[in-house]
Amino acid sequence: MNASPVPSSRLDRLFHYGSLAAGMTLGALSESVKRATSSSDSSSSSSTGGGLVLNPQNIERLVKTLSKMRGAALKLGQMLSFQDSSFLPPPIQLILSRVQNQADYMPPSQRDSVLSLNLGPNWRSLFSTFSEQPIAAASIGQVHTGTLASTGQKVAIKIQYPGVATSISSDLNNLSILLTATRLLPKGLYLDKTIANARTELAWECDYVREAKAQTRFSEIIASSPDYSNIFALPEVIPEASGPQVLTMTFMSGTPVVQIPNLTQTERDMLGTQILRLCLLEIISWNFMQTDPNWSNFLYNRKTSKIELLDFGASREFPKSFIDDYVNVLKAARVGDTPTIRDLSIKLGYLNGLESQSMLEAHLGSILTLAEPFSMNAEEVYDFGRQTVTERVKAYIPTMVRERLKPPPEETYSLHRKLSGAFLLCARLGSRVKAKAMFEEIVGGN
Structure with a gap:
């Protein structure tokens, strides 16, 4: 950096x-x-x-x-x-x-200005230690580690870059012109729709108060059931050391799942299974999804055997009517019911009914291919390490980009980004997942 x-x-x-x-x-x-x-x-x-x-x-x-x-x-x-x-x-x-x-990361003077504005001029008194060098720098802010003076807990301090929130619209307009x-x-x-979606999600991610609430909501969901709390862990928000542009939380000591050395096949299978299961739970059971698919947001702690979840800035709900129709598309794809997929795709806004035959075939083919792990005809254990779904979907993309008559529904920009991220992560890990049984458990088999 x-x-x-x-x-x-x-x-x-x-x-x-x-x-x-x-x-x-x-x-x-x-x-x-x-x-x-x-x-x-x-x-x-x-x-x-x-x-x-x-x-x-x-x-x-x-x-x-x-x-x-x-x-x-x-x-x-x-x-x-x-x-x-x-x-x-x-x-x-x-x-x-x-x-x-x-x-890049901010120099100390600019960083300290943000901390003083949010936590007061004596912000250093909140921490008995504070790392001068950030451990990460991303698009919205950078992350430092420290020790909370009041409790001795190790914490992560997320500090937003100055001017980022107020420059979203002008930045995206300039980028669109370029x-x-x-x-x-x-x-x-459909660059205009992509940028509109980016504008919405960026506003969410720059709102650290909103992110803290979303993170707390996810923590409560995970804590509500041993089935979740025995598998996943989230950092705790520290309100007294947080502000509109600073978010302090307990430090999670796991390692990004794709950076862990010498993963056993059992670990690979468990990680892929639970991360894919999390996606389905977020869509179907909770109707609340953390939509950032960055693999560094999923940590694995071998000491606790838990998957640690990070970064809830882009969390969102989806309209129930959209989710109901979307799930019905997946159910139709499981059994190869292409007329229902087409009709629901028009209802959802993927198609307008006037598409060319090649576009319709590409759309239907991509959905049927993506649904293969959950298909009624799928193997009981789906081997993502040997799957060809990714390559076959790629073959449909040029046709859909060239012949699509309308942009996809707004909700799918973030939803598909997260789902595709989970699929690609399972493939990267070489996970073997009982995907069909998982779908039937969470979504229902019919």
């Missing part, structure tokens, strides 16, 4: 976006001249799919600017990176993969 001040005023952030646009324009002109004078460079660049705009120098400009700006720009990149981005140009995939977990002007993304991605 690198330290750099967060551009906190709208004028300052507009200047940086303007500088990025100007730099990319000059970079594209330079690349054009370079290719005109060197046939070898031209063939090399075209083979990577870079084009004039996304040449290596401009890719570096984008990554550096997104990491420095944080906030909306970096968050949008991270959101896109958790979609299946295989239909995007390879340079865009490269940029998204690089910014997914990359952000992406539209450079035509970097396919038309079928």
